[in-house]
Each structure stands twice: as structure tokens, then as C-alpha cells.
Amino acid sequence: MPIFSKPLRVHFSPDKKLHQSLRNILGFYPGNIALYKSAFRHSSAASHIKDGVKDSNERLEFLGDSVIGTVVADYLFKKFPFKDEGFLTKMRSKMVSRNQHNTIANKLGLNNFIERDTDRRGMPSSINGDAYEALIGAIYLDKGFDFAQQFLLTRIINVHIDMEEVETKEVDFKSKFIEWAQKEKKDWTFETAVDGNAAADKLFTIQLIVEEKVMGSAQHFSKKRAEQMAAEAACVLIGI
Amino acid sequence: MPIFSKPLRVHFSPDKKLHQSLRNILGFYPGNIALYKSAFRHSSAASHIKDGVKDSNERLEFLGDSVIGTVVADYLFKKFPFKDEGFLTKMRSKMVSRNQHNTIANKLGLNNFIERDTDRRGMPSSINGDAYEALIGAIYLDKGFDFAQQFLLTRIINVHIDMEEVETKEVDFKSKFIEWAQKEKKDWTFETAVDGNAAADKLFTIQLIVEEKVMGSAQHFSKKRAEQMAAEAACVLIGI
Numbered sequence: 212m213p214i215f216s217k218p219l220r221v222h223f224s225p226d227k228k229l230h231q232s233l234r235n236i237l238g239f240y241p242g243n244i245a246l247y248k249s250a251f252r253h254s255s256a257a258s259h260i261k262d263g264v265k266d267s268n269e270r271l272e273f274l275g276d277s278v279i280g281t282v283v284a285d286y287l288f289k290k291f292p293f294k295d296e297g298f299l300t301k302m303r304s305k306m307v308s309r310n311q312h313n314t315i316a317n318k319l320g321l322n323n324f325i326e327r328d329t330d331r332r333g334m335p336s337s338i339n340g341d342a343y344e345a346l347i348g349a350i351y352l353d354k355g356f357d358f359a360q361q362f363l364l365t366r367i368i369n370v371h372i373d374m375e376e377v378e379t380k381e382v383d384f385k386s387k388f389i390e391w392a393q394k395e396k397k398d399w400t401f402e403t404a405v406d407g408n409a410a411a412d413k414l415f416t417i418q419l420i421v422e423e424k425v426m427g428s429a430q431h432f433s434k435k436r437a438e439q440m441a442a443e444a445a446c447v448l449i450g451i
Numbered sequence: 452m453p454i455f456s457k458p459l460r461v462h463f464s465p466d467k468k469l470h471q472s473l474r475n476i477l478g479f480y481p482g483n484i485a486l487y488k489s490a491f492r493h494s495s496a497a498s499h500i501k502d503g504v505k506d507s508n509e510r511l512e513f514l515g516d517s518v519i520g521t522v523v524a525d526y527l528f529k530k531f532p533f534k535d536e537g538f539l540t541k542m543r544s545k546m547v548s549r550n551q552h553n554t555i556a557n558k559l560g561l562n563n564f565i566e567r568d569t570d571r572r573g574m575p576s577s578i579n580g581d582a583y584e585a586l587i588g589a590i591y592l593d594k595g596f597d598f599a600q601q602f603l604l605t606r607i608i609n610v611h612i613d614m615e616e617v618e619t620k621e622v623d624f625k626s627k628f629i630e631w632a633q634k635e636k637k638d639w640t641f642e643t644a645v646d647g648n649a650a651a652d653k654l655f656t657i658q659l660i661v662e663e664k665v666m667g668s669a670q671h672f673s674k675k676r677a678e679q680m681a682a683e684a685a686c687v688l689i690g691i
Contacts, residue, residue, distance in 0.1 A: 269535065280521070293500070295510065391690055395687070449689050450634075
């Protein structure tokens with residue numbers, strides 16, 4: 212049976228509309244609709260089920276994140292037969308970055324599906340990327356690895372990821388560092404010293420201070436570039 | 452056809468012996484034997500093929516590591532339906548640690564298969580764990596995800612991993628830190644100050660110094676414990 216035909220159960224489902232909307236963005240009818248509902252449930256809208264665990268999308272996000280990583284690893288392994296594992300690792304980390312996932316989620320319009328506490332303000336933008344990861348976890352559980360892989364290849368990677376751009380894009384170490392610091396709840400600051408008076412030959416010395424320790428420092432005539440270099444040094448030290 | 456029957460091609464293969472040995476430890480006959488040969492080829496025994504890339508097992512290791520991560524994520528997701536993603540993440544990192552992979556490789560006897568430069572001394576013990584990861588990458592490419600998953604569940608996780616031990620085991624932060632420092636080629640040292648004279652009330656103050664920066668410090672009456680605590684602080688700072 213082709214996956215795009217409408218199964219009988221959809222006609223009688225109380226979630227008929229959700230089935231139809233998901234069919235439109237995913238290209239197939241979900242089997243177990245409960246999985247997809249979980250995938251779109253942010254923790255702010257979740258209820259406790261047992262032992263302090265909520266029926267939010269965080270467990271599915273854990274699973275989906277891993278599935279995406281494996282599908283991308285396989286894709287890169289086959290696309291670049293003459294590149295070493297250092298290259299593959301770097302490419303993957305760019306393809307599965309938080310930014311990339313947020314962008315994909317926005318292109319798919321997942322924000323229309325997300326269930327969350329609308330009274331709370333200032334939700335992080337990563338809520339969309341997290342839902343995307345959880346959605347892949349749901350597809351994997353619902354339809355299996357091969358199906359999830361086909362979905363990722365034909366509906367995401369080939370359509371929404373520009374591989375040339377990924378290959379040439381420099382890693383934005385400042386964003387990477389800030390993301391880490393937010394996750395780890397670290398205080399940090401860039402401290403700047405300026406040498407030289409004429410605008411033309413001002414040399415910026417930047418120190419990146421994390422919890423009172425210097426984690427990286429760099430000098431450059433461009434302040435932006437010096438920050439990137441200091442952040443890169445910190446990322447290397449941290450090992451991210 | 453049951454997977455344990457001997458395919459005709461094996462009779463005529465120049466690698467008949469390897470086929471047979473792999474059958475004995477894996478429980479199935481390999482399809483594409485070249486993949487398994489790559490999986491066991493350490494970079495010290497590899498030759499250059501193109502653009503500085505070698506035919507070593509490092510690319511397969513990259514792939515296999517990811518497949519193992521996903522299979523373990525799925526396993527934990529289903530085994531612990533009422534645990535949150537923090538628990539799942541912690542359990543997985545213990546199940547896929549370098550130590551765990553070395554142990555599994557040794558139990559499977561993979562060292563008998565590894566091809567390496569025998570003139571070189573002092574190979575790291577991780578060479579076995581790396582070959583194990585590469586082997587899973589080879590199985591995945593040879594037989595697909597579902598087969599690799601079945602293999603991991605029935606022949607590795609259910610047989611070689613004691614889940615109760617994993618669940619109760621404390622993370623050894625000192626080993627974790629040292630592993631990171633070796634990988635990142637960082638100089639480090641524990642610096643000790645001792646307060647008190649009588650053996651009974653000696654309080655050890657330990658600082659973990661990495662490249663001249665204090666990355667963690669702790670006080671305890673047990674020197675070992677203080678080192679663990681200082682290493683834990685460093686691991687948190689590093690974000691590993």
C-alpha cells in the first residue's frame with residue numbers, strides 16, 4: 212500500500228485534522244498518532260505521569276537526536292568516500308547543530324504544531340529544533356529506522372540542507388561557546404584592551420573570561436575576529 | 452535462509468578462514484568480507500589510498516560509534532519508560548564509554564583479528580574498543596540497521612553488559628578527565644596541599660591544573676576522594 216493513501220482509521224480518528232496536517236508536511240500518514248502528539252508537547256504543557264517524569268517531548272528528543280546523528284553519519288560516509296573521520300565529524304556537527312535544526316523546524320512550520328504553555332513568555336528559539344528532533348524520534352518508533360532514514364534523506368537533507376554551504380561554512384565559535392555556556396550555566400565575558408590610537412591600527416586584545424578564569428585570548432585588528440579566535444581557543448580547551 | 456547456514460561463496464573465498472572465525476564470534480557469515488577487513492585494520496597497518504586518506508578502520512569507527520549510540524538510546528528508551536532524558540543520557544554515556552567498548556572487544560577476542568604494525572610498541576588499549584566500534588559500522592553497512600540492532604541486543608547488551616552494575620556504577624571522573632586530556636593532548640597535574648599532622652585528621656586540598664589553569668579543586672580527608680571531586684569539577688567545567 213503506498214504510504215500516501217489515506218488509511219481507513221484516519222477517517223474515524225478524533226485526530227483526523229492532525230493526521231491530515233502531518234500528512235501535508237511529512238508526506239505520509241502517521242501510524243501511532245500518540246507518538247507525534249508527544250513529540251510536539253513542550254515540557255511547559257506537559258503533565259506528570261509517574262516518578263516526576265512528564266509526558267513532554269524530551270525523551271523523544273533524546274532518541275531522535277541520536278537517529279539523526281546516525282543517518283547523517285551514514286550519509287556523509289557514503290558521500291565522501293575519500294575523506295577522513297576528522298572531516299566527517301566536523302561536517303556532521305555542522306549538519307546537526309542547534310541552529311540547523313531550528314532552521315529546518317521553521318521551514319517545516321513545526322511551530323504550528325507545538326503545544327506549550329502560552330502564558331509563559333520568552334521561550335527559547337530552540338523549542339522548535341527540539342520538536343524537530345522529537346518528531347524524528349516519533350517517526351523512528353512509528354515506522355522504523357529505514358523509513359526514518361528515507362524521510363531524512365528525501366525530505367530534509369536533499370531539500371533543506373545546502374551541502375556546499377555546509378562544507379564551506381566556517382564554524383561560528385562564538386555562538387558555539389555561548390551555546391555551551393548557556394547550557395552549562397556559566398558566567399562569562401569578553402574583556403577588551405585596545406592598543407593604538409589611530410582607527411587604522413587599533414589592535415584589540417580580547418580575553419574570554421569564564422567564571423573568573425581566562426579560557427582563551429587573541430589579538431586582531433578586527434574586534435569581531437579577535438572574539439572568534441578567543442572563543443575558538445576556549446572551545447578547544449573545553450573540548451567542544 | 453537462516454543466517455547460520457554456510458553460503459556457497461564462503462567455500463570458494465580466499466578468506467574462507469576469516470569467514471569461519473567471524474562466524475564463530477558473530478553468529479553469522481559476513482556478506483561483504485572487505486568491510487570486516489577494513490574494520491580490523493588499525494591506522495598503523497593502513498596504506499594511503501587517496502588525498503591523504505588511509506584504508507584504516509577510522510571511518511568505520513565513526514559510523515559504528517553512532518550506530519551503537521542509537522541502538523543503546525532505543526534500548527534505554529524502551530527499558531526505562533518512566534525515566535527522564537537526563538537519566539537516559541547518563542546511562543548511555545556509561546554503556547558506550549571507551550572502557551566498556553574495550554571490555555566488550557576483549558570478551559569477543561577481537562585482538563586476534565586486528566591488523567597493525569607489530570614493530571610499534573605501546574599501542575593504546577583503546578585499539579580494541581575502536582575495532583569493536585568499526586566492526587559494528589561494518590555490520591551496519593553489510594546487513595543494515597535492523598540486523599546490527601539485533602546483533603547488539605542479543606550478542607552484546609544482553610550477554611556482556613550487566614545493567615544493574617551500569618545503573619549503580621558511579622562515574623569515574625578521574626578516568627574520564629584523563630581520557631579527555633589524552634585525546635586533547637593537554638598537560639595536567641594534581642597539586643596537593645596537606646593540612647594537619649596526625650594521620651587521622653589530615654585534610655587534602657587538591658587542585659587539578661590543566662595547562663597552568665586551575666580547572667577544579669576540592670578538599671577531603673581521603674586523597675583519592677578529593678582527586679575524584681576535583682576531576683568532577685573539571686569535567687563539569689569542560690562540559691564532558
